[in-house]
Amino acid sequence: MGGHVLAIGAKAMMTRDGLQALIEALLSRGYRLIGPRLGEGAIVYDDIGGIADLPAGWTDRQEAGSYRLERRADAAFFGYAVGPQSWKRFLHPPVERLWQARREGDELAILPIEIETPKFAFLGVRGCELRAIQIQDRVFTGGSQVDVAYGARRRGNFIVAVNCGTAGGTCFCVSMASGPKAKGGFDLALTELIEGGAHEFLVEIGSATGADLFAGIPQRTASGDDIAAAEAVVARTAREMGRTLDNTGIKELLQGNPNHPRWDTVASRCLTCANCTMVCPTCFCTTVEDGSDLAGATAARVRKWDSCFTLDFSFVHGGPVRSEPRARYRQWMTHKLANWIDQFGKSGCVGCGRCITWCPVGIDITEEVAAIRANARTAGTPEKGGA
């Protein structure tokens, strides 16, 4: 039994019942617990009340342009990779009211709205997703101007990470150094061990809050064999990963090749549907909508996810700046993999593979980078000279 508070970095073993106890402990501490569930045709993230809500025995088969749920031979809770949703829908919601205004005669009053801040606990956050959250932290709260609502929703999150036991069909977290093992930023990290009839979890303590909560959960000491088994799971996942992305000099490569013929090739396939940006856990772009009631007495401003694939995104009086699909695809990929490094110090890609899976025509970001690299103009030769 528990009771003993472990140190950060310490490991212990927990059963399926332990996982149920963990969920109950989080709920009883007032967290709104979000975790994986079986949705319509995909694993989605939603409120969780117990282990019965988890997608036990399901996995996802992912390839470029396709996603299918399948039965597993075992009853693993976390035996899938990642679905179309990411945690950003909770921290950076798809639709959000920013403020409202009231008008009476000539008088105008602008009223901030109460920021909703449920105390979130996230269960089943993968290494790549943890990195994606950290990337959005940097975007929304790391600069001179801060998104206070994001900050409020993010504050005090309890994160239960899960180290991946199955490589998704499209992911490449090893190349992006974001997985398959969660590297910090969690309160607890689980490795699901389901071989040879047993079904247990190796739990790693990531924070004092995690240690405190875990002290109340039924557990046993982790043996050297348990730890080795968990390491083997992660190592196998890394080995089975089907894709790689070579990041060597990627900033110079993409910034230095805006007129590469490959942009035309990919644009001839791209439907500019914006799916890749919607499923990407780091894409943060938004638009706003303003409206008023019929009487014109109250108005509100609503923020919504937007995508650099729309024409409206770059609209200035006279027409969109990026009128051609080629320019929009180039913006997406160059921003994600290159400009992001200038803006926020790191790549904006975590290698989750969602953009590949959910692209209706199966465009693969890793393949596009490789194609540009294959016959790139060498960095340093000016494109056209300045103006």
Add this chain to the structure above:
Amino acid sequence: MTAAFPANAFVPTAYRVIRQRREMRDVATLELSAAAGELPTFAPGQFNMLYAFGVGEVAISVSGDPGNRGRFVHTLRAVGAVSTALARLEAGQMLGLRGPFGTGWPMTAAVGSDLVIIAGGLGLAPLRPALYHLLSHRADYGGITVLYGTRHPRDILYRREIERWRRRLDLDIEITVDHADRAWHGHVGVVPALIPRAAIDPENTFALVCGPEAMMRFTVAGLRDAGLAPERIYLSMERNMKCALGLCGRCQFGPTFICKDGPVMRFDRILQIFATREI
């Protein structure tokens, strides 16, 4: 220049229109004062986000005198829903304002140097605060040349003020129009064509440029031909903007965000992206 932002930087502050002046059929200048509290200071070249009730919010440069602390002055052209609603506001009515945002013209770096100020159309508006600053600190700067191009003589912005400035001996103003009328005796043609006549000393001049992107393209080429180094040329750039906080991603221009790394950008820092189509 620091502004007192509300804790939530997305929320505008209410401002009242003190005066509205119709500059042309579709261009108005608004003088605004804060409904409550003090007005933040601004640097020439910065902009505000102006909100028309229920319609929307757009980026508009400050066009007034930075020395006049009491109010914000904005000159705007009605081109679509929001700008039209703003241009229709009358004295006494209110709007929402956030700002000021962005980088300014290099007023400090240019101390002791000559300046050539090149504006196309409404591009004169964001440059006017720089001119006010130069004229009120006249002894700090060398020669000042203004090259201004508009479509037609009736489109000359701030006409009376320009006529007044033209009488000054410490300021050269050249105006060119695309299409002259019978009363026009000045230059006809595009602004960049005025550059070779401006006797620029390339080692000792800063160029401040604002206008439509095509006009800036030719202007930069003209300045480069005149021998000006890229780091002596400053452009005010424009892109779609929704937040002005670096948070909505809309204003990206290569690796830069125009709302915070701009709108005023030193040309050597954007040399390659500026040369790329549809970036």
